[in-house]
Amino acid sequence: MPSIETLAILSIAIPWLGALVVWLVRDHRPALQHGLSVAFALAGGVAAVAMIPQRTEANVLGVALGSAFGELTFLPDGLGVFLAVVATVVGSLAVIFSVDYMRGERQLGRYYALVLFFIGAMVGLVLSSNLLLVFVFWEITAFCSYALISFYNDDPKAVAAGIKALIMTQIGGVGLLGGALLLYVYQGTYDVPTFLAHANALPAGVLAVMAFGFLVAAAAKSAQFPFQTWLPDAMEAPTPISALIHAATMVNAGVYLLARFYPAFEGVPNWRLAVIVVGAVTALLAALMAIVSNDLKRVLAHSTVSQLGYMVYAVGSGGIFASQFHLLSHSVFKALLFLAAGAVIHAVGTRDMRQMGGLGKQMPFTRVVFIIGALALAGIPVLNGFWSKELVLEAGLMHAPIWSYVLMLIGAGLTAFYTYRMVTMVFYGEAHGHAHGDAGTAMKIALAPLALGALSTWLLAGPFAKLLSAETLPYHGIEAASTFHILEEVISLPTLIALAVVALGLLAWVFRSKLAGLGRALRGLGWAAENSFGFEAINRGIVRGVSGAAEGLRITQTGLLNWNVVGIVAGLLIVIAILALGA
Amino acid sequence: MTLSLPALAAAAVLGLLGIGVAGLLVTRNLIKVVVGIQVMTKGGMLAMVLAGYLSGRVQTGAALALTVIVADTIVSVVALAFAVQVRRRFGTLDLQALSTLRR
Amino acid sequence: MFDLLIVAATLLCALQAIRSPRLLMSALWLASASALTALLMYLLGAPEVAVIELSVGAGLVTVLFVFAINIAGEEVTDLRALVPRPLAWLAALGAMGLGAWMAIPGLRAPAGPFPEPAFAAVLWEQRGLDVLLQVVLIIGGVLGVLGLLAEGRVHARKEKQS
Numbered sequence: 084m085p086s087i088e089t090l091a092i093l094s095i096a097i098p099w100l101g102a103l104v105v106w107l108v109r110d111h112r113p114a115l116q117h118g119l120s121v122a123f124a125l126a127g128g129v130a131a132v133a134m135i136p137q138r139t140e141a142n143v144l145g146v147a148l149g150s151a152f153g154e155l156t157f158l159p160d161g162l163g164v165f166l167a168v169v170a171t172v173v174g175s176l177a178v179i180f181s182v183d184y185m186r187g188e189r190q191l192g193r194y195y196a197l198v199l200f201f202i203g204a205m206v207g208l209v210l211s212s213n214l215l216l217v218f219v220f221w222e223i224t225a226f227c228s229y230a231l232i233s234f235y236n237d238d239p240k241a242v243a244a245g246i247k248a249l250i251m252t253q254i255g256g257v258g259l260l261g262g263a264l265l266l267y268v269y270q271g272t273y274d275v276p277t278f279l280a281h282a283n284a285l286p287a288g289v290l291a292v293m294a295f296g297f298l299v300a301a302a303a304k305s306a307q308f309p310f311q312t313w314l315p316d317a318m319e320a321p322t323p324i325s326a327l328i329h330a331a332t333m334v335n336a337g338v339y340l341l342a343r344f345y346p347a348f349e350g351v352p353n354w355r356l357a358v359i360v361v362g363a364v365t366a367l368l369a370a371l372m373a374i375v376s377n378d379l380k381r382v383l384a385h386s387t388v389s390q391l392g393y394m395v396y397a398v399g400s401g402g403i404f405a406s407q408f409h410l411l412s413h414s415v416f417k418a419l420l421f422l423a424a425g426a427v428i429h430a431v432g433t434r435d436m437r438q439m440g441g442l443g444k445q446m447p448f449t450r451v452v453f454i455i456g457a458l459a460l461a462g463i464p465v466l467n468g469f470w471s472k473e474l475v476l477e478a479g480l481m482h483a484p485i486w487s488y489v490l491m492l493i494g495a496g497l498t499a500f501y502t503y504r505m506v507t508m509v510f511y512g513e514a515h516g517h518a519h520g521d522a523g524t525a526m527k528i529a530l531a532p533l534a535l536g537a538l539s540t541w542l543l544a545g546p547f548a549k550l551l552s553a554e555t556l557p558y559h560g561i562e563a564a565s566t567f568h569i570l571e572e573v574i575s576l577p578t579l580i581a582l583a584v585v586a587l588g589l590l591a592w593v594f595r596s597k598l599a600g601l602g603r604a605l606r607g608l609g610w611a612a613e614n615s616f617g618f619e620a621i622n623r624g625i626v627r628g629v630s631g632a633a634e635g636l637r638i639t640q641t642g643l644l645n646w647n648v649v650g651i652v653a654g655l656l657i658v659i660a661i662l663a664l665g666a
Numbered sequence: 667m668t669l670s671l672p673a674l675a676a677a678a679v680l681g682l683l684g685i686g687v688a689g690l691l692v693t694r695n696l697i698k699v700v701v702g703i704q705v706m707t708k709g710g711m712l713a714m715v716l717a718g719y720l721s722g723r724v725q726t727g728a729a730l731a732l733t734v735i736v737a738d739t740i741v742s743v744v745a746l747a748f749a750v751q752v753r754r755r756f757g758t759l760d761l762q763a764l765s766t767l768r769r
Numbered sequence: 770m771f772d773l774l775i776v777a778a779t780l781l782c783a784l785q786a787i788r789s790p791r792l793l794m795s796a797l798w799l800a801s802a803s804a805l806t807a808l809l810m811y812l813l814g815a816p817e818v819a820v821i822e823l824s825v826g827a828g829l830v831t832v833l834f835v836f837a838i839n840i841a842g843e844e845v846t847d848l849r850a851l852v853p854r855p856l857a858w859l860a861a862l863g864a865m866g867l868g869a870w871m872a873i874p875g876l877r878a879p880a881g882p883f884p885e886p887a888f889a890a891v892l893w894e895q896r897g898l899d900v901l902l903q904v905v906l907i908i909g910g911v912l913g914v915l916g917l918l919a920e921g922r923v924h925a926r927k928e929k930q931s
Contacts, residue, residue: 669773669845670876671773671812671813671817671904672876673775673876673880674772674773675809675813676869676872676876677776677869678776678779678780678806679801679807680865680868680872681776681779681780681783681865682779682780682802682806682866683784683864683865683868684855684861684862684865685780685784685787685861686781686787687787687860687861687864688785688787688857688860689787690788690860691852691856691857691860691861692787692854692857693787694851694854695792696870697792697834697841698792700786700834701786701787701795701796701799701834702787702894703797703798704826704830705783705786705787705802706842708783708802708806708826709795710807711806711810712806712810712833713823715813715814715815715818716813717811718815719813719814719879720875720877720879720880721874722879722880722882722883723881723882723887724813724814724815724883724885724888724896725815725884725886725888725891726885726891727815728817728818728891728894728927729817729891729892729895729896729899730808730896731818731822732816732818732821732892732899732903733821733880733896733899733902733903735818735821735825735826735918736903736906736907737903739825739826739829739830739904740907740909740910740929741910742830742834742905742912743807743831743833743910743914744836744913744914744917746800746834746836746916747913747917747918748917749837749841750837750840750841750918751917751918753840753841753842756863757821759841761851
């Protein structure tokens, strides 16, 4: 069994090596590209899973880079290893799915190279314990996401969506970089465990700036309020990418950041409240937007944003275990839903749900797995979504303001409503479209493990708690307990209330014709939801403002050497004046 | 201020730098730009030797000045080749006529 | 007194190099400025570098200028400056003044000469990396010039083919 250092490096290096190899195999051998990508992705998954028993709380593998950058260290503790496993395993399944989905597409080399590059960078992000290295991997994942969203780069919508995603996540990246630099200025190191141990040594103002900077970075990356507009537009990407990057891995990076640094920031005044507000508002807004959307992938995108809001809310309430458990469940069932939706879209040729319907008879396998995922999303008992969502709500009930708990409860009801709507519009009712057969073999191979996972990952609650316990995460205070013990907490009165709300949501869809009056009364809200509550208008306004400012400043770019030299000399004068007067 | 050698040399350095920059600011001919850069580099070279003189390590200062000479010569060679090509392609060496950045 | 004259002459030659309307005269004034700078460097105690500057600055670069001016041709340009002259001189004088203010504290009597090996030893042993970089620069410059000046031939070949 290789050492933990080797495994940590391998789980990053194998996907990266795969990216290079698949790129070098030219595009005229697609079968070889498909095969190599699957092989490298699976090998990366094996390396990540092998790290689980060897997790440690000490830094491994320090590469000293001089005093300016500190040491490049990796910290394969429970949290990091868990997310690395999620990234590589779901990544492998998405790659397997791509074998069927991308069959016959052009430029497969670029596609697979970027996917594998992304998987390696994601693993690097969660394993790093040098803040600057975390930032570097953060930016690499943002780049891969942009390149993959714009994969169909002759479609202007896709390109625009990619640029939008890039700009919004980069704004968040500034928050992360600022926090990292502040840490270096005040403590002389970028090392994460050192920071967590001595967080209170920083001046209160500086710690607050870092905390809110990290919150901005996490909100931008995980498409939370007020940055939630990029994720629905990112659905222009090929569906396996939507499943991998925008449901199961990259958007988790924001929640990971909040969870990892929670012990350092929990004392900052109003930080926890801000996190709770961000999570709750996002969850509700996104659920409302999902109800009025007619594009299958957009409904799932809004649903992802909403569920991420639940995870962020859990972190804000102090329930780190609940948030990570929900992250695990969500990764599984959301990837399942996206991949199944991909199979449907591939078969029907459109993303518009109004042109589907009655597909259940033509695509039986897909219908079954999709319904499993939908039940998990809605929080129906026995599936993994139920257990994790109830844990989140319990954490919120105990530690968060009661109004936020009520909002989340309403959100759970809305989730059930739009999920049931989605399932009936696609698989039941009148057939408005025609499917060219059921999902392909590779698609089925990818979908089956995810469906089994949605049915069963809740059984891993006990070992999962042990993974995140104080063995390797000394500052987070998560206790290891048995599965039964954890799940027993869920069987209680608040859970019954939540189940009642979920049932209400389901029944509301079933009896929607009788509730038409209510529907008409809420039409204003529906119109606001369709226009994304004004956030797209804000985006357009910002773009207009920046373009206008750039045009106005164009006059300073004369293109003449003489004026450029004037600029240089003026700068020099200012610098010398400052030095002379300050000396 | 005494007219000692270091003071005079410092005046020469600053004077050369200033004249060179003024030249870059007022000239419109590409080759005159190269002349301006050359004047500035003479000042820089002198500054290296002067620094060596003032700190007692003249030879180190001279070695640095040698680097400046070599770099400056290469710059002037490449810049003059560039100017010759510009003259051939666009028929003029006037900076304003060459500028295509404005609307 | 002698030093003052040399410095004054250097500055005068530089000024004339900038102001002269004809390019060839500019090049010649630049050559004399180089020669006087070499003399100053000799007076400061660095004779080897002074000789190098004399041969390269006053010799090689002047020849290059003369070649370039002959090939490119003299051109009668409109002498109206794009940046107003007063502004330019003000900026230059401002920079010089501030620079002088900052430099004055450093102009004490020179520190006692530290024992140093001869110039050649300093150059090759202590500043060896600099020499390596200079070689790289020279190679780069040669490649740049070849690239810049060879384009004419490529175009001619393309025109012959079409």
